[in-house]
Amino acid sequence: MIQPHDLLKIKEGNHLIEKENLPGWLSPYVSDVRYVVVRRAPIIDREIPIGIRGKTRTERFGTFIPIGDVIERITxxxxxxxxxxxxxxxxxxxxxxxxxxxxxxxxxxxxxxxxxxxxxxxxxxxxxxxxxxxxxxxxxxxxxxxxxxxxxxxxxxxxxxxxxxxxxxxxxxxxxxxxxxxxxxxxxxxxxxxxxxxxxxxxxxx
The missing domain is CATH 3.30.300 (GMP Synthetase; Chain A, domain 3)
Known part of the structure; x- marks a missing residue:
């Protein structure tokens, strides 16, 4: 069972690239994102709430990703x-x-x-x-x-x-x-x- 704080490794060609309103710090390298963190929010329609970390403490972005994009879960x-x-x-x-x-x-x-x-x-x-x-x-x-x-x-x-x-x-x-x-x-x-x-x-x- 996927829980908050789990680390998810996501596949290449994932759906992050399709997200709208990406912050400026994330846009240039969104296709390189491979690890995301599960946020504390409901999982609806097999969409997992995730957080993406940037290079600084202020660079955080919350979104969702289909469960089918996950290739590994690390607790x-x-x-x-x-x-x-x-x-x-x-x-x-x-x-x-x-x-x-x-x-x-x-x-x-x-x-x-x-x-x-x-x-x-x-x-x-x-x-x-x-x-x-x-x-x-x-x-x-x-x-x-x-x-x-x-x-x-x-x-x-x-x-x-x-x-x-x-x-x-x-x-x-x-x-x-x-x-x-x-x-x-x-x-x-x-x-x-x-x-x-x-x-x-x-x-x-x-």
Missing amino acids: PEQLAKGQIWKTYPFYERYDVFQALDLVESVLQQYQLSWGPTGSVGFELASGQPTITETSDLDIIIRTNDIPIDAAREIVSAFEEANVRIDPLVEMQDGAISLIEYSKGQPPILIRTTDGPKLINTIPGYN
Whole structure:
């Protein structure tokens, strides 16, 4: 099942070239785009909501692509399970890779399924350079039940990293910030396929 944050490799001759209103930064190389990120939006008529990354933080474009254009799906959990960063050529260059070692060590203690997203996940999956010296480390933790005490312990442990770690908890009905949740101060923002909402209680959470 295709989910938000999945990386999709798309075939040559895909339908991106047919999209209208492409931004100026994308138009010159749209035919070269091979990797896209699944956005948090409904899949309608087999059209997958995707995001295309440019060369800078401000270059982002959201659109849709037919499921038939996808030739490979790479999940954040696959990147974590395969420890892809440990053999990556730039492992010693960027602090975000050492931070992944910390994340792996911490979350193993709680037996939580996780994976890198954002620029780190994209570069590990595609091999295309997107990480910079100032990149944060975005990760997802996939669970429907995490005690608030555990959330606080995890957030505290992540603060030992040399980069900012931004953990997002992916649940059945949406995603919440682990940092926000750990503060125990409702309401809390949950990101859903229908848009963001404020909720006072989180089903299944302690």
